[in-house]
Amino acid sequence: MTLIIDTQAAAPAAHARNRGTRRAVMALSMLGLCLVGLIALTLSCGQGCLPPAHVLTALTGADAGGADFVVNDLRLPRVLMSLVVGLCFGLGGAAFQVMLRNPLASPDIIGISAGAGAAAVFAIVVLSLEGWAVSAVAVGAGLGIATLIWGLSSGRGAAGARLILVGIGVSAMLNSVTSYLLLDAPAWDRAEAMRWLTGSVNGAQLVQVWPVVAALVVFGGLLALSARDLDLLRLGDDAARALGVRSDATRFRVTLAAVGLVAFATSAAGPVAFVAFLSGPIAARLTGGGRCILPAAGMTGAVLVLAGDYAGQFLLPARLPVGVVTGAIGAPFLLLLILRANRNGGTL
Amino acid sequence: MTMARQLRTQDLSAGYDARVILKDISLEVPAGRITAIVGGNASGKSTLLRTLARILKPKGGSVLLDGNVIHDMPSNAVARIMGLLPQSPIAPEGITVVDLVGRGRHPHHGLFSRWNAADDRAVTDALTATGIAGLAERDLDTLSGGQRQRAWIAMTLAQQTDLLLLDEPTTFLDVAHQIDVLDLLVDMNLSRGTTVVMVLHDLNLAVRYADHLIAVAQGGIHCQGTPADVLTEATVKTVFGLDCRIAIDPVSGTPTMVPIGRHKSGSVRQETQPSK
Numbered sequence: 001m002t003l004i005i006d007t008q009a010a011a012p013a014a015h016a017r018n019r020g021t022r023r024a025v026m027a028l029s030m031l032g033l034c035l036v037g038l039i040a041l042t043l044s045c046g047q048g049c050l051p052p053a054h055v056l057t058a059l060t061g062a063d064a065g066g067a068d069f070v071v072n073d074l075r076l077p078r079v080l081m082s083l084v085v086g087l088c089f090g091l092g093g094a095a096f097q098v099m100l101r102n103p104l105a106s107p108d109i110i111g112i113s114a115g116a117g118a119a120a121v122f123a124i125v126v127l128s129l130e131g132w133a134v135s136a137v138a139v140g141a142g143l144g145i146a147t148l149i150w151g152l153s154s155g156r157g158a159a160g161a162r163l164i165l166v167g168i169g170v171s172a173m174l175n176s177v178t179s180y181l182l183l184d185a186p187a188w189d190r191a192e193a194m195r196w197l198t199g200s201v202n203g204a205q206l207v208q209v210w211p212v213v214a215a216l217v218v219f220g221g222l223l224a225l226s227a228r229d230l231d232l233l234r235l236g237d238d239a240a241r242a243l244g245v246r247s248d249a250t251r252f253r254v255t256l257a258a259v260g261l262v263a264f265a266t267s268a269a270g271p272v273a274f275v276a277f278l279s280g281p282i283a284a285r286l287t288g289g290g291r292c293i294l295p296a297a298g299m300t301g302a303v304l305v306l307a308g309d310y311a312g313q314f315l316l317p318a319r320l321p322v323g324v325v326t327g328a329i330g331a332p333f334l335l336l337l338i339l340r341a342n343r344n345g346g347t348l
Numbered sequence: 349m350t351m352a353r354q355l356r357t358q359d360l361s362a363g364y365d366a367r368v369i370l371k372d373i374s375l376e377v378p379a380g381r382i383t384a385i386v387g388g389n390a391s392g393k394s395t396l397l398r399t400l401a402r403i404l405k406p407k408g409g410s411v412l413l414d415g416n417v418i419h420d421m422p423s424n425a426v427a428r429i430m431g432l433l434p435q436s437p438i439a440p441e442g443i444t445v446v447d448l449v450g451r452g453r454h455p456h457h458g459l460f461s462r463w464n465a466a467d468d469r470a471v472t473d474a475l476t477a478t479g480i481a482g483l484a485e486r487d488l489d490t491l492s493g494g495q496r497q498r499a500w501i502a503m504t505l506a507q508q509t510d511l512l513l514l515d516e517p518t519t520f521l522d523v524a525h526q527i528d529v530l531d532l533l534v535d536m537n538l539s540r541g542t543t544v545v546m547v548l549h550d551l552n553l554a555v556r557y558a559d560h561l562i563a564v565a566q567g568g569i570h571c572q573g574t575p576a577d578v579l580t581e582a583t584v585k586t587v588f589g590l591d592c593r594i595a596i597d598p599v600s601g602t603p604t605m606v607p608i609g610r611h612k613s614g615s616v617r618q619e620t621q622p623s624k
Contacts, residue, residue: 013446013449013468013469013472015484016445016485017446017447017468019485020444020447225459228454228457231451232451232454235437235439235451236434236438238398238434238435239433239438241402241423242430242433242434242504243427243452244424244427244428244454245423284442291447
């Protein structure tokens with residue numbers, strides 16, 4: 001810290017700021033520890049438990065006598081997929097919620113995830129595409145849906161209830177498209193269908209993980225570059241613009257980044273229910289006042305997917321895909337937020 | 349001290365979407381002084397301020413800052429010269445006073461620059477000047493209306509601009525806090541030489557606190573000048589559609605407007621408008 005210079009003149013502000021920073025750093029460290037713990041748990045304990053030493057040997061590529069297959073081929077891709085998908089949903093969801101100043105305006109509620117999911121299913125079932133092509137179609141559809149919702153609800157401030165209601169309608173429509181496409185695809189088993197209805201990381205492979213990692217780097221980077229301007233938009237358009245923010249350009253960049261993140265994650269793991277919606281508000285409570293909210297939301301998303309998937313696999317009586325578990329947590333939380341928003345029109 | 353900045357408009361027309369509210373406005377804001385924009389409801393006074401502040405794009409003509417067309421200047425460059433406190437800014441949930449005031453430092457930072465000691469000094473100065481240094485760590489939601497308005501003003505002060513524009517900074521405040529905020533703005537004007545332009549609802553407070561008055565009516569500037577020149581019974585009649593008498597404010601010695609209504613106006617009422 002370089003606060004030794006002229007501490008006298010700057011003392012009160014520096015002191016007060018540092019307290020806020022400490023809280024945010026605490027929250028981020030806590031989330032980081034949770035992530036490391038969950039990753040270690042998922043890698044070492046599944047159907048059977050492996051000693052940590054065996055897991056490490058297997059990860060480094062050395063022969064670990066059977067642990068190799070379980071760790072590297074079964075658990076590692078699943079863990080990585082959960083991690084990156086959770087980060088994408090958390091970041092994308094919080095970006096939307098902050099930009100539209102409304103926790104209900106998350107991509108999984110206003111139809112962006114549903115659009116990306118329906119497009120991915122369409123690309124696979126009807127167009128017989130795979131890999132990057134599926135992601136590209138999903139991103140295109142996500143952007144198209146965002147434009148459609150913006151267009152349908154424009155006129156009276158994009159953050160309004162109108163946008164959310166339009167989004168919920170669009171979302172319901174797109175979900176029925178997904179269901180219809182799945183009914184028409186008899187070659188698929190129930191597990192695969194579940195992925196596109198609620199989201200699942202079951203049977204994830206490393207080749208499917210890389211496009212999401214790339215999206216995280218590109219769109220996450222774009223979001224990071226816009227983070228400061230996005231934060232100022234929370235003060236309202238006029239105040240942000242008076243502080244030198246180009247509000248329309250910022251909204252465009254943030255929309256592009258958030259849709260990219262959500263669409264890539266959806267095309268890999270399906271629309272994992274409510275992760276995008278839950279991460280922002282949880283991260284806001286943890287960090288207090290929204291400092292570092294985006295990284296905290298990303299990490300919260302990863303924690304939710306990792307924990308949800310582990311619980312769905314091993315802690316619950318039946319084996320459930322991660323989306324069912326996060327959906328079960330998310331639905332009551334949605335009700336709670338709607339009740340609260342009705343009372344005070346709350347922001348994130 | 350601040351630099352003297354020249355803010356003026358040239359045949360400016362302003363409005364929203366297809367609606368032109370103000371036409372052919374040419375004015376110059378006196379540097380280093382306090383200017384108040386007054387006018388009736390929906391007269392376009394906020395529209396004028398927001399266009400001056402580069403928030404609204406002119407429908408015609410231009411706003412010139414030091415001779416440059418302000419809408420052609422980069423947003424960041426304008427934000428280092430001119431600050432704006434909008435009429436109803438939004439307080440993010442759970443934000444602390446120091447974090448809010450710190451937001452004012454944004455125009456002084458590039459994409460990758462970090463918070464530094466100069467920022468801390470600017471924020472501390474702003475907190476001290478507005479008398480809320482003791483509240484720095486408090487959540488904005490927990491402050492009273494007057495304190496919250498001071499925090500917002502502190503944010504614009506931390507921006508360290510030579511020009512400060514405020515859109516009805518005294519709305520929602522009780523009379524004591526209104527005086528308090530206006531005194532604070534005069535302090536800024538005297539100690540830093542900041543040029544202040546504000547939209548004020550209360551004509552009498554505008555006359556008392558401003559050096560220069562701009563009266564907006566019927567889509568243009570009805571008149572402008574020193575408060576003593578502008579505040580006449582005829583002006584008030586045209587701008588607000590109100591009969592009044594002008595008296596001398598016993599406290600400030602400036603003119604003050606005493607309204608004449610349909611009731612409770614004693615014998616004056618009959619004199620002005622004889623009953624049918």
